[in-house]
Amino acid sequence: MRSRRPRAVAELLETFIPYVVLNVVMVLMVGRGHPVVALALTLPAAAFLVRVFIVFHDCCHGSFFRSRRANRITGYVAGMLTLTPYDRWQREHAEHHATVGDLDRRGVGDVWTLTTTEYQAATKGRRLFYRVFRHPFIMFGIGPALLFLIGYRFSGSGHGRRERFSVYFTNAGIVAAFLVAYLTIGLPTLLLIQLPTLLLAGAAGVWLFYVQHQFDDVYWARHEAWDPMKAALEGSSYYQLPKVLQWLTGSIGLHHIHHVQPRIPFYNLQRCQDTIPAFQAVPPLTLRRSLHSLRLRFLDETGRRMVTLAAVKTGRAAAR
Numbered sequence: 001m002r003s004r005r006p007r008a009v010a011e012l013l014e015t016f017i018p019y020v021v022l023n024v025v026m027v028l029m030v031g032r033g034h035p036v037v038a039l040a041l042t043l044p045a046a047a048f049l050v051r052v053f054i055v056f057h058d059c060c061h062g063s064f065f066r067s068r069r070a071n072r073i074t075g076y077v078a079g080m081l082t083l084t085p086y087d088r089w090q091r092e093h094a095e096h097h098a099t100v101g102d103l104d105r106r107g108v109g110d111v112w113t114l115t116t117t118e119y120q121a122a123t124k125g126r127r128l129f130y131r132v133f134r135h136p137f138i139m140f141g142i143g144p145a146l147l148f149l150i151g152y153r154f155s156g157s158g159h160g161r162r163e164r165f166s167v168y169f170t171n172a173g174i175v176a177a178f179l180v181a182y183l184t185i186g187l188p189t190l191l192l193i194q195l196p197t198l199l200l201a202g203a204a205g206v207w208l209f210y211v212q213h214q215f216d217d218v219y220w221a222r223h224e225a226w227d228p229m230k231a232a233l234e235g236s237s238y239y240q241l242p243k244v245l246q247w248l249t250g251s252i253g254l255h256h257i258h259h260v261q262p263r264i265p266f267y268n269l270q271r272c273q274d275t276i277p278a279f280q281a282v283p284p285l286t287l288r289r290s291l292h293s294l295r296l297r298f299l300d301e302t303g304r305r306m307v308t309l310a311a312v313k314t315g316r317a318a319a320r
Helices: 005-031 035-060 068-082 086-099 116-121 124-133 136-149 161-183 187-213 228-233 243-248 255-260 266-275 287-295 309-314
Strands: 238-240 284-286 296-300 305-308
Touching: 005 035, 005 187, 005 266, 035 068, 035 086, 035 187, 035 243, 035 266, 068 086, 068 161, 086 161, 116 296, 116 309, 124 136, 136 187, 161 187, 187 238, 187 287, 228 255, 238 255, 238 287, 255 266, 284 287, 287 296, 296 309, 305 309
Parallel strands: 238 284
Antiparallel strands: 296 305
């Protein structure tokens, strides 16, 4: 759990400098009449933006630096780049950690998930809406765009002063960025570069969050039987990614460790995995196997596993 300032600073430099450099190169490419090259560079830029979000995520947990002030300043800067209000997201994510795997406390900071019984008891309209919502094109395409571009621009009645301030501050930063772009590189250049980058990074980020808690034998329980340690070790995946992808995603695939103790900075997660047998006992979810999660839609409480729409339609969910 101990944050290390030299390592944290190194992680910042390794993350922010390549992202800024890529953006500068993309601006130059557009200015010199090579927009296709600029668009091609949005892919690596999006990968580094995902890493920026992981820094933001750790700052929200107070784990990246020892200093609360350093975490807050870094988190606000990273939040500006990812269009995510720091205090609002921090609160919602804390609720996610406090309720993950609890069937009676769904609805905040998680992916909308119905049980097979709830789906079968729902109206036709609600069933259709749920199926559309859970479709991969909506979940990882339109969904992230709506969330990051529109959803995070507003504060709700349940948000406190700090959460509202973070929304207003982030929005003011976005307006300032548009103004600077208008006076320098031009708004079309900004949008050509940033929109694809943000949408690609958003899709990747939502996929990571999705697969961390939506897999075949994921742990769910009713509140009276809910066990937070089981929710961490059995309700959060060990997403075993290739080393390059693990680095780009800040080892967030070691999510079972993160939910056991969210104050561990991401640059210490692999050391925990290599050292502690209880973490090594968690079966890994490979990149190839994770693709099966795209078909999972519902929780079968009887079988204690996620199932597909086809299984519900044929009645195989309960039998399984």
